[in-house]
Amino acid sequence: MLEVNNVAKKAIVWCFVLQALIIQGDSIESGDVSFSIMLRNEMYGLRRPLVVYRCKSSGKSLRWHQSYRKQEFTWDFEVPPFGNGVVIHQCHFMSSQGTADVIIKTLSMTSILCGGHVCKYVIGPNGIYFVGFETYYPHNIFLRFVELVRPVVKLVEPWKAWSPRQLKEFRAERNRTRSEDDNYMEDHD
Numbered sequence: 001m002l003e004v005n006n007v008a009k010k011a012i013v014w015c016f017v018l019q020a021l022i023i024q025g026d027s028i029e030s031g032d033v034s035f036s037i038m039l040r041n042e043m044y045g046l047r048r049p050l051v052v053y054r055c056k057s058s059g060k061s062l063r064w065h066q067s068y069r070k071q072e073f074t075w076d077f078e079v080p081p082f083g084n085g086v087v088i089h090q091c092h093f094m095s096s097q098g099t100a101d102v103i104i105k106t107l108s109m110t111s112i113l114c115g116g117h118v119c120k121y122v123i124g125p126n127g128i129y130f131v132g133f134e135t136y137y138p139h140n141i142f143l144r145f146v147e148l149v150r151p152v153v154k155l156v157e158p159w160k161a162w163s164p165r166q167l168k169e170f171r172a173e174r175n176r177t178r179s180e181d182d183n184y185m186e187d188h189d
Contacts (some may be wrong), residue, residue: 031081033079034116035078035087035155036119037074037106038121039053039072039122040070040119041068041070041072041123042070042124043069043097043125044124044125045125046097048095048096049069050067051094052067052095053093055090055092055104057077057089059076059087079107079110081108081109085107088106089101093123095159097126098159100157100160101157102121102128102187113132113134113135114133126159127156127157129156130155133150134149134150134154135148136148
């Protein structure tokens with residue numbers, strides 16, 4: 001008789017636990033997770049710190065932006081919850097140092113590495129840097145199965161120098177634009 005009461009009590013307790021879990025599961029919002037990407041220009045020590053960039057994803061295409069030293073640009077987007085989807089932004093940067101193409105992949109789990117829901121990237125004289133956290137595994141025999149997180153400033157993409165062909169095209173375009181401006185000024189004098 002005592003064993004029957006214990007089994008009944010355990011069954012009732014498990015029913016309450018399962019009911020609580022079901023109620024909690026129903027209360028979880030099923031919407032997307034809000035994220036932001038912030039780009040900050042830190043092109044110090046250069047004569048021309050101007051950077052021009054454009055980012056686009058499957059759901060959003062941002063226009064070209066000019067960024068001077070210390071300027072920040074942020075945009076918001078939604079990511080599917082629970083790591084089920086990924087949002088990919090393709091960004092193209094141009095500066096006096098050259099060009100850089102960066103692919104930014106964002107999952108709902110990325111908030112751990114970004115230190116919240118804002119992922120920060122810095123545009124520096126050597127390239128584009130990610131500022132956040134990275135996971136690592138200690139080499140200690142007792143802690144080898146533990147995943148730890150540490151702050152990091154990581155070079156994502158270095159600048160690629162302008163090719164001679166690109167420089168020639170830019171100079172030709174600049175000269176063409178100047179001569180058109182001169183013709184316009186002569187016609188209106």
